[in-house]
Amino acid sequence: MSFQKTIAWVLCILSAGLLYSCDQAQRGSNSNKPPARGGRGEIVLVIDSLKFQGEVKEALLEVFQEDIPGLVREESLYDLRRVDPRAMTRILRMAYNIVYVTTFDDKNPGSQSINAQFSKKSKEQAAKNDSLFMIRNEDEFARGQEVIYLFGNNEKELIENLRKNKSKIQNLFEVRERNRLGEVLFNRTNGKLAAKGEELFNLELKIPPSYQFVKEGENFLWARQPTPTTQRADISLIFYETEYKSEEQLFPENIIKLRDEILKTRVFGDPNNPESFVKTEKQVPPAFRNLKIDGQYAVEMRGQWKTNNVSMGGSFISYVTVNPDNSKLYFMEGFVFYPNEKHKSALWEIETILMGTNFIENPEK
Known part of the structure; x- marks a missing residue:
């Protein structure tokens, strides 16, 4: 034709x-x-x-x-x-x-x-x-x-x-x-992190092999692509699960509150300094939009992070979504530490990885 x-x-x-x-x-x-x-x-x-x-x-x-x-x-x-x-x-x-x-x-x-x-x-x-x-x-x-x-x-x-x-x-x-x-990115994936995602959250995580396991805790996982260069950003990925109780948990102010609660006791700029925990920068108001991840309603939040002692900072993208099969709410985020460099490519990478997440179907469903 x-x-x-x-x-x-x-x-x-x-x-x-x-x-x-x-x-x-x-x-x-x-x-x-x-x-x-x-x-x-x-x-x-x-x-x-x-x-x-x-x-x-x-x-x-x-x-x-x-x-x-x-x-x-x-x-x-x-x-x-x-x-x-x-x-x-x-x-x-x-x-x-x-x-x-x-x-x-x-x-x-x-x-x-x-x-x-x-x-x-x-x-x-x-x-x-x-x-x-x-x-x-x-x-x-x-x-x-x-x-x-x-x-x-x-x-x-x-x-x-x-x-x-x-x-x-x-x-x-x-x-x-x-x-x-x-x-x-998904030509090869990190099998160990994929196994952790299934074990902890019943999620299929597609994380490239360049990311390394950092830390896990109760309903929490942290992976990181370290050693930044002028061509490569330092990117961290975090995953968290909690009970879904009401749609108010998906309101912007409650998503910010949840993010700060998760990070305050789990993610630090300096592991030896408890006052270096990561939090949301409020002077640059986060931006929100609605979308879908694996067919389920999700809220995206984009903004700036900083450590409480203001020694580090950068950009982040967070996604909050709900699995109706098990009434669980999932918080997924990628944050960038890349001083004096553009963050666009790193944010594309985070978006691609996190939006590639799939719920593993419950065989009892």
Whole structure:
């Protein structure tokens, strides 16, 4: 199926105008294509130079370069590389993530070169339904590639849809990057830590072999990837289990309280100094969002940690979820010690590991 026919067919059947994936049956024909390339979190944004200004530019930056929540220093979600459509080389077309942006009323040469890929019928369908704004094309130029087309009949429609669907677009690339990283991290896992996870919590923990066992206690496990370098952060992972009594335990203020209770008696910057326990930095308010882990409702918390004696500090991501089979509440966290370096890559690693956790099904269920 040609690309233009694919576009026309998609626009005819989409009513909500959110997401579309190419026919998976077509992927067999991609075996001769080169593998996609690009850094983690890198997106090639293809848009006419004159289009990338004003409110269009602002809306796109709000989507792709929004600051990661919970950090002291500003770090954007993705690394954006803007390219004019007429400057797209063969090498750039091999990028892992490509986003084309256009409006059908734009007569500038760059936008016209993108619009030429849409059939007349496609544009007519879009004109009838202003909620149509996105098309996904997998493996268009390379294997493992994601190509997104964001479009509108005019700039007003494009901007409105970008802002209205910001979280959907961000989530698309977040899941994609997490799956990509997971293929690397979970190539091998630490069998001893996996056994501990099953024994202590009845959880399937996927922890890379670079992490080492540090400490266990009643309903508690601590693993760590030590010896930080300029290329590698010091990352700790902690797991804790308690009884689930009410949904109030999942309220933000109670999650912060639970975190501080867990860490105060179990995690220290200096094991020989009981006053060096880890706690939540309140001056940088933690950020929360709801999601799912292994199909179950979970709350994510991102923020900053510090030791009580303020000798160390860094970033963290926590997840609180409930297993309805055994009425247990699980607290899982990864925190980073990486002074004077960016934390984005380490936080991606933590997110990928913790969100890869699975409940082990109870055979008596």
